[in-house]
Amino acid sequence: MTVRIEARSFGVRYRAAPALKDISLEVRSNEIFAIIGPAGGGKTTFLRSLNRINDLVPERSIEGALLFDGIDLYRVPVDIPELRRRLGMVFAVPVPLPGSIYDNIALGPRLRGGGRRADLDAVVERTLRAATLWDEVKDRLSLSALRLSGGQQQRLCLARTLALDPDVLLLDEPCSGLDPISTAKIEEALTELKARVTVVLVTNNVMQASRISDRTAFFLQGELVEVSETRRLFTNPSDRRTLEYISGRFG
Numbered sequence: 001m002t003v004r005i006e007a008r009s010f011g012v013r014y015r016a017a018p019a020l021k022d023i024s025l026e027v028r029s030n031e032i033f034a035i036i037g038p039a040g041g042g043k044t045t046f047l048r049s050l051n052r053i054n055d056l057v058p059e060r061s062i063e064g065a066l067l068f069d070g071i072d073l074y075r076v077p078v079d080i081p082e083l084r085r086r087l088g089m090v091f092a093v094p095v096p097l098p099g100s101i102y103d104n105i106a107l108g109p110r111l112r113g114g115g116r117r118a119d120l121d122a123v124v125e126r127t128l129r130a131a132t133l134w135d136e137v138k139d140r141l142s143l144s145a146l147r148l149s150g151g152q153q154q155r156l157c158l159a160r161t162l163a164l165d166p167d168v169l170l171l172d173e174p175c176s177g178l179d180p181i182s183t184a185k186i187e188e189a190l191t192e193l194k195a196r197v198t199v200v201l202v203t204n205n206v207m208q209a210s211r212i213s214d215r216t217a218f219f220l221q222g223e224l225v226e227v228s229e230t231r232r233l234f235t236n237p238s239d240r241r242t243l244e245y246i247s248g249r250f251g
């Protein structure tokens with residue numbers, strides 16, 4: 001068991017207001033690590049701190065440390081585009097580019113210089129299969145991505161992220177707008193993918209966390225209330241607030 005991500009008393013403030021306070025946790029290689037909790041708890045802030053997308057926010061300050069593969073992301077000079085490739089992100093709302101299904105996936109590898117047609121074809125097939133979308137689109141790869149359903153678009157966005165060969169997938173409520181069938185397909189994809197990548201899944205759906213994650217963290221108002229093995233957190237939480245949240249009494 002290797003530790004992939006480690007937060008050590010990590011905190012984030014926007015202007016003076018704390019969004020995350022004193023977070024200490026580890027994410028292990030090849031697990032699905034779920035983060036649950038009500039809106040405003042700092043879940044997105046945590047994900048965006050990991051690939052340093054949050055650098056774009058002015059007047060944001062950091063406390064403590066956040067490590068990826070042992071590298072202290074806010075103390076050591078980091079190659080930011082490479083960091084964002086290695087920690088690939090999928091957002092709540094799918095945002096395909098207005099090109100074909102094929103080009104949505106091939107764009108990233110092309111920009112990295114992997115432009116041979118046969119190689120690209122292989123990447124497109126491999127990533128669409130991994131995202132459980134291949135069977136639905138294999139005969140119409142030149143169709144505009146915008147013609148796909150919302151659930152298909154989200155799986156395309158997952159495939160596009162996978163085409164850059166990430167080590168970690170950061171997913172921010174990826175199924176929040178999706179129907180149950182698309183949600184099930186994404187859950188199936190993530191369960192398969194964890195053999196190759198580490199998954200950090202922010203979800204507003206506690207049942208999703210209980211179905212597919214190995215460990216779960218509960219964030220409340222910027223604090224880490226509890227982190228433990230998912231089965232344990234859902235059957236025998238150690239904090240009363242966790243029990244209240246998972247049984248639907250708030251949030």
Ligand SMILES: Nc1ncnc2c1ncn2[C@@H]1O[C@H](COP(=O)(O)OP(=O)(O)O)[C@@H](O)[C@H]1O
Pocket residue numbers: 014018019037038039040041042043044045046057
């Ligand atoms: N760019 C930002 N500028 C200022 N405050 C922000 C910004 N992003 C988030 N916040 C604040 O930080 C807190 C945590 O937000 P967020 O990380 O989005 O939580 P969650 O994803 O759990 O809903 C909230 O109080 C939110 O208003």
Ligand SMILES: [Mg+2]
Pocket residue numbers: 043044045172
């Ligand atoms: Mg959020």
